[in-house]
Amino acid sequence: MTPLVQFTVSGLAAGGLYAMVALGLALLYQGTRVLSFAHGAYATLAAYVFWDLYPAHAALPVALPTALAVAVAAGIVTERLVIRPLGPSLLTAVVATLAVGDMLTFAVVKVWGTGTRTVAPLVTRPTVIVGRIILPAHRLLILAVAAGVAAAMSLLLRRSRFGLAVRAAAEDPVALRLRGVSPTAMATFAWAASAGLSGLAGILVTPILGLGPFVMTLVLIRAFTGALLGGLTSLGGAMAGGLLVGVVESHLQSRTSYPGAVEAALFAVIVAVLLLRPHGLFGRPEPVRPAPFAGGGRRLPRPRPLAGLAARRRALLGAGLVGTATVAAAASGEYWSFVAAVAATYAVVGISMFLLSGLAGQLSLGHAALMGLGGFTAALLTSRAGWPYPVTIPAAALVAAVGAAAIGVPAFRIRGLYLAVATLAFGIAAERWLFRLTAVSGGSEGVGLPPMSARSLLGLSVLLLAGAAVLARRVAATRGGSNLRVLHHDETLAASWGINTGRAKLFAFTLSGLLAGAAGGVYAGLVGHLTSEVFSAERSITLVAMAIVGGLGSVGGVVAGAVLFSLLPEVLHGAAQWLTLVDSAILLAVILLLPGGLAQLWTPAP
Amino acid sequence: MSLEIRHLTVRFGGLTAVDDVSFAVEDGDIVGLIGPNGAGKTTLLNAVSGFVAPAAGRVIAGDRDVTGLAAHRRAQLGIVRTFQHGGLVDGATVLQNCIMAQQAAMRTGPVAAAFGWGAGEAKALRARGEDVLTRLGLEAIAGDAVGTLSHGRRKQVELAAAFVRRPRLLLLDEPSAGLDPAETGAMADRLTALQHEAGCTTVVIDHDLRLVRRLARRIIVLSFGHLLADGDWDDVVADPAVVAAYLGRTPGPAETHAAPRRH
Numbered sequence: 001m002t003p004l005v006q007f008t009v010s011g012l013a014a015g016g017l018y019a020m021v022a023l024g025l026a027l028l029y030q031g032t033r034v035l036s037f038a039h040g041a042y043a044t045l046a047a048y049v050f051w052d053l054y055p056a057h058a059a060l061p062v063a064l065p066t067a068l069a070v071a072v073a074a075g076i077v078t079e080r081l082v083i084r085p086l087g088p089s090l091l092t093a094v095v096a097t098l099a100v101g102d103m104l105t106f107a108v109v110k111v112w113g114t115g116t117r118t119v120a121p122l123v124t125r126p127t128v129i130v131g132r133i134i135l136p137a138h139r140l141l142i143l144a145v146a147a148g149v150a151a152a153m154s155l156l157l158r159r160s161r162f163g164l165a166v167r168a169a170a171e172d173p174v175a176l177r178l179r180g181v182s183p184t185a186m187a188t189f190a191w192a193a194s195a196g197l198s199g200l201a202g203i204l205v206t207p208i209l210g211l212g213p214f215v216m217t218l219v220l221i222r223a224f225t226g227a228l229l230g231g232l233t234s235l236g237g238a239m240a241g242g243l244l245v246g247v248v249e250s251h252l253q254s255r256t257s258y259p260g261a262v263e264a265a266l267f268a269v270i271v272a273v274l275l276l277r278p279h280g281l282f283g284r285p286e287p288v289r290p291a292p293f294a295g296g297g298r299r300l301p302r303p304r305p306l307a308g309l310a311a312r313r314r315a316l317l318g319a320g321l322v323g324t325a326t327v328a329a330a331a332s333g334e335y336w337s338f339v340a341a342v343a344a345t346y347a348v349v350g351i352s353m354f355l356l357s358g359l360a361g362q363l364s365l366g367h368a369a370l371m372g373l374g375g376f377t378a379a380l381l382t383s384r385a386g387w388p389y390p391v392t393i394p395a396a397a398l399v400a401a402v403g404a405a406a407i408g409v410p411a412f413r414i415r416g417l418y419l420a421v422a423t424l425a426f427g428i429a430a431e432r433w434l435f436r437l438t439a440v441s442g443g444s445e446g447v448g449l450p451p452m453s454a455r456s457l458l459g460l461s462v463l464l465l466a467g468a469a470v471l472a473r474r475v476a477a478t479r480g481g482s483n484l485r486v487l488h489h490d491e492t493l494a495a496s497w498g499i500n501t502g503r504a505k506l507f508a509f510t511l512s513g514l515l516a517g518a519a520g521g522v523y524a525g526l527v528g529h530l531t532s533e534v535f536s537a538e539r540s541i542t543l544v545a546m547a548i549v550g551g552l553g554s555v556g557g558v559v560a561g562a563v564l565f566s567l568l569p570e571v572l573h574g575a576a577q578w579l580t581l582v583d584s585a586i587l588l589a590v591i592l593l594l595p596g597g598l599a600q601l602w603t604p605a606p
Numbered sequence: 607m608s609l610e611i612r613h614l615t616v617r618f619g620g621l622t623a624v625d626d627v628s629f630a631v632e633d634g635d636i637v638g639l640i641g642p643n644g645a646g647k648t649t650l651l652n653a654v655s656g657f658v659a660p661a662a663g664r665v666i667a668g669d670r671d672v673t674g675l676a677a678h679r680r681a682q683l684g685i686v687r688t689f690q691h692g693g694l695v696d697g698a699t700v701l702q703n704c705i706m707a708q709q710a711a712m713r714t715g716p717v718a719a720a721f722g723w724g725a726g727e728a729k730a731l732r733a734r735g736e737d738v739l740t741r742l743g744l745e746a747i748a749g750d751a752v753g754t755l756s757h758g759r760r761k762q763v764e765l766a767a768a769f770v771r772r773p774r775l776l777l778l779d780e781p782s783a784g785l786d787p788a789e790t791g792a793m794a795d796r797l798t799a800l801q802h803e804a805g806c807t808t809v810v811i812d813h814d815l816r817l818v819r820r821l822a823r824r825i826i827v828l829s830f831g832h833l834l835a836d837g838d839w840d841d842v843v844a845d846p847a848v849v850a851a852y853l854g855r856t857p858g859p860a861e862t863h864a865a866p867r868r869h
Binding site (some may be wrong): 392 | 720800
C-alpha cells in the first residue's frame, strides 16, 4: 500500500509539470489550432536563463520574471515571424514549430554548450513525512505551483475578455471574428501564455532532470501525450491527462527497469484511448478540416523557370540528371558512391512520404521507425538467418508494410494532428523499446552486417529509386492516387463519391511502408551496423523536413529534397555543428517563401 | 430507386434535430423538402446518405434497409448527394472532378490500375464525364481548375459531378444557394432535363420556393425536426401549421401537437 501511494504522489509531481505544459499546448490549440513543438525549447531557454541568474546573480523575484519574460518573448516572436505569415495550414505549422524548436535549441547549445549540470532544488525543507510516505519539498512545491496555475488560469479564462475569447474560439472561430475579437491579438495571447507556462515548467523540472539543452524533449513529449489523452479541446482535460501520464510513468518506472517500457506503454495507452475517444477523454469532436497541407496565405512571386516544359519532359530530364549523377558518383570512387547511395535511399523514403502525405494528406512523424522495421529485418535475416543480403530487401519492405498497415488501421478513426502525434509516439516506442529488445538489436550492442562495397549498394539503391519513382507516378496518375487526392481534400466528399476512406488510407500507409522498409533495408547495408539510434524519432523529423523542403506535391520534389539534405553535410564539411541550424533555416525559409517546396521552381501553377 | 423513411430520429446531444419522421417516395418521383432554418432538412439528407447515425428509425432505399450501411457503400448503391459547401476538389480540373466522382464504380482496383490494367474502363469514365459536361454546356471549361470558377459555374459543375455517377436516388442540398434569379432559372431547366433523362428518385432542399415548385409537385415540410406537412403544393401552402412555421404566428390549439415551439 505504502509504495503505491508513494509512487502515485511522486508521479503526481512529475504529472503536475506535464500538466502545466499540456495546459499551455491545449490553450494554444484552442486559440489558434496550432500544435507546437517549439515549447520544449521555450522551457529550455527559460531554465537556462533562470538557473544562470539564480541564486548567484539575482534573487528569485528578479530571476523568475526575467526567465519567464524570455520564454514569453520567444513565443510571441515565433507567432509573429513564423506562424502568422503561414496562414491557416495545419500540418505545415506543426512542421514550422519543429524548425523553430531546433533553431532555439541550437542557440542554447551555442551559448551554454551541450553539457548537463545539476542544480539545487528551490526548496529543500520541509520534507513532509506522512506515515512511511516521504514527500520531498521540491515536489510539493511543483504540485502547489501546478494547482496555483490551474486556479489562476481558470479564473483568467472565466473572467477576462481574452479568456472568454479563447474559450469562445474553441466553440466557433468564425462567430468570434464576427463579434470583433481580433484573432491576431488572441493568437499573441495564446502563444505568450503557453510559452510562459512551458518556461515555468522548465524552471521547476531542472532540479529533478538537470540542466541541459535536450532535457525538455522528454517533458514536451509527455505533455503532448497528456494533452492528447485528456483532449486538446479541453483545458481541464489536458491537465488531467498530464497528471495521468505522470502517475503511469512513475508506477511503470517503479516496476520495470526495462528500456523503453514507459514509451511502449504510453503508445499503447494513447492508441487505445484515441480509438475509443478520437478527441481524447474530455475533448469534444471537432469538424474535419480539409486540405491539411494547404500552402501559406502569403502570395509571393513564384519563379518557375522550367514550368514551360511538359510533365513528361521534366520527368525524363530528372531521370537523366539522377542517372548522370549516379555514373559520376560511381566513377569517383567509394566515398562519393556512398554519399550518392545515401541520397538515393533517402529519395525512396521521400517518395514514400509523397504517397502518404502529398497524396493522402496524412502526416507521419514516425517514418524513421518504418525504415527501422525494414533495416532490422534485413540485418537480422542477413546476419542471423544467413540470407543473401539482396534477398532480404523485399522481406524488409513487407515487414515495414505490415507495420505501416498496423498504424493505418487506427487512422480510420484517429485523424489529422491526433494521428500525427500518435505516429510520433509510435516512432519513440520503436526507437526506445522495440529496437532495443535483445532479440532485435541485442540491447545496446546492435546488429552488424557483412561489409559491402558502396558502389554495389549505389546500384541497388538507384534501382530501388527508379522502381519507386515509376510506381509512385503510376499510382498518382491512376485510380488509387486520385482517390487519395479526394480524401486529402475532403473526407466527407470522398465518402459521398463512394470512396472507402478507410481502405484508401490503408492503401496509402501500406504502400508508403513498403517503400520506407525497402529503403531501410538498403540503408542498413550502407550503415553496416544498426543500433536503435540509427532510426531515432529525430530522424523522422528530418525526413519530414526533407520532403517538405523538396515539395510533397510531386515525386521530383521529394527526390530533390532528399538530394539537398544528403549533400548538405558534404557542403558543410568542417562546420558540421552548424548542420541543424542550416537544416531548420532552409526548412523555415521554404515553408514561408515557397509553400510548394523546391518543386515549385519547376512545376506550372495549379 | 424508391425511398422510405420510417420513424427516423436523429439527436445531437440533447438536441433532437429530426424527430420521428416518416415518409415514402416512389421510384422516379421528385419531392421538395422545405422548412425554416434549423428544421432538420440537411440532417435528414445526412441520415439518408449515411453521414449521421440515427438514434432510431430505418432508412430503406429500393428494397434494401441501408440504415447501418457506411456512407461510401450507400454511394456505391447509387445514392448521390450534393453539398451546400464544397462538393468538389478545388485543385483538380472540371473534367478530372467528373472522372474522380465516378471512380468508385470502377472494377479495376487501385493497384491493378497503377500497373496499367483497366485502361478501357478509365477511358469510358472520361467519355462519360465529357458527355455530361457537353450536355450541360460546360465543355469549354472542362480543363479549368475548379478553384478558379465563379460560384454559379461551380454549382453547375457540382450538378455534372452528381449526374456522371448515374444516380438512382438523388439528394440535392440547396442547388440554388448563392445564385441570382437568372442563374436559378437556368439551373432549374438543367435539373429538370437531367432528372427526366436519368429518371432518378429525387429529394431537393431549397430556400427558393419557386425552384422547388417548378421541380416538385409533392412537398414535405419540416419544422424543428417534425414532419409538419406532406402533400401537393397547393394543399401544403394552405396548411395553417405551415404558415405558422414560416411566419412565426403562434399556432392555434389544434396545431400545437404538430408544431411545438421551443421557448
